[in-house]
Amino acid sequence: MRRAMFCAVAAAIWAVSGAVGHALEQAPKVMYPTAIFPFQEQGQEVKGLGPQVSDILFAKLVANPDIYLVDRNDLQKTLEEAEINLSGMVTPGQATQVGQLTGAKILVTGSVMLVGKKLYLVAKIIGTETSRVLGASTKGEAGAELDNEVGKLAEDVAKTILEKADQLVARPAKQEDLIAALKAKLGDNKRPVVFIHVTEHHVGQGTPDPAAQTELTLFCKETGFEVIDPDDGVRSKADVILEGQGFSEFAIRRGNLVSVKARLEVKAVDPKTDKIIATDRQTAVVVDLSEQVAGKAALQQAAAQIADRLLPKLVTPK
Numbered sequence: 001m002r003r004a005m006f007c008a009v010a011a012a013i014w015a016v017s018g019a020v021g022h023a024l025e026q027a028p029k030v031m032y033p034t035a036i037f038p039f040q041e042q043g044q045e046v047k048g049l050g051p052q053v054s055d056i057l058f059a060k061l062v063a064n065p066d067i068y069l070v071d072r073n074d075l076q077k078t079l080e081e082a083e084i085n086l087s088g089m090v091t092p093g094q095a096t097q098v099g100q101l102t103g104a105k106i107l108v109t110g111s112v113m114l115v116g117k118k119l120y121l122v123a124k125i126i127g128t129e130t131s132r133v134l135g136a137s138t139k140g141e142a143g144a145e146l147d148n149e150v151g152k153l154a155e156d157v158a159k160t161i162l163e164k165a166d167q168l169v170a171r172p173a174k175q176e177d178l179i180a181a182l183k184a185k186l187g188d189n190k191r192p193v194v195f196i197h198v199t200e201h202h203v204g205q206g207t208p209d210p211a212a213q214t215e216l217t218l219f220c221k222e223t224g225f226e227v228i229d230p231d232d233g234v235r236s237k238a239d240v241i242l243e244g245q246g247f248s249e250f251a252i253r254r255g256n257l258v259s260v261k262a263r264l265e266v267k268a269v270d271p272k273t274d275k276i277i278a279t280d281r282q283t284a285v286v287v288d289l290s291e292q293v294a295g296k297a298a299l300q301q302a303a304a305q306i307a308d309r310l311l312p313k314l315v316t317p318k
Contacts, residue, residue: 099128127168262298
């Protein structure tokens with residue numbers, strides 16, 4: 001009897017530990033979207049090396065399976081649209097804005113300089129959410145092969161990102177904490193009646209439910225706004241109309257993990273005058289086992305961040 005009971009307990013423990021191990025294996029790996037900016041050239045003697053260093057650094061890091069890089073063409077286009085100069089002189093405010101527009105949580109920039117006969121490559125690793133700056137550097141002989149020197153820098157940059165990401169990236173806040181903080185920010189100011197309509201689609205797939213609209217509705221209702229039902233309500237009864245567009249698309253696949261990027265644009269309009277009260281946009285990147293789930297989660301993240309910035313602009317003091 002005791003032997004049978006022991007075997008049963010052992011089997012149960014084995015089954016549970018196996019299930020836990022499988023769950024841990026399947027848990028999405030945390031990857032932080034990273035954008036590489038051109039390196040600044042400190043002096044005429046290194047003229048032309050800045051773009052080469054950033055190009056080689058991108059090539060080295062993109063091969064690292066644990067690093068997710070923002071597409072450079074997409075980065076350039078997005079920043080040009082927002083009239084942000086793509087340079088190494090990144091201020092904390094610019095870093096935050098770049099993060100909002102591209103989904104990047106980490107920026108890498110830096111400088112190239114020649115001191116005596118030594119070539120120095122200095123990288124600044126900036127958290128777009130925390131404005132925290134960490135560094136990595138390497139030095140070599142002035143005539144050394146640039147590819148080798150940048151390779152050493154890439155190793156240090158990757159190591160810093162992977163080992164110290166908790167210093168660069170803000171810890172994800174729970175939804176209830178975000179709502180509580182937003183409610184405190186709004187105070188007892190008068191909330192308008194809102195009508196919310198956000199269209200969205202996932203490139204190459206259907207969208208069974210509007211994740212961004214649902215998230216915006218949730219944040220509005222939980223912080224004291226009256227929300228008109230978009231299906232049965234009358235749009236003309238709203239004081240403010242929140243309308244926008246969102247899309248998500250496949251980015252990269254690493255093993256079983258899928259990275260999806262979403263972009264959401266929302267504007268608040270006065271229906272009586274058709275004037276735009278405020279507008280905002282946000283890009284988010286999510287890694288998950290399912291492309292569809294990652295797309296929805298990315299749109300939800302973008303909607304929550306927009307709600308935090310946009311809703312305070314709609315209230316009026318009592």
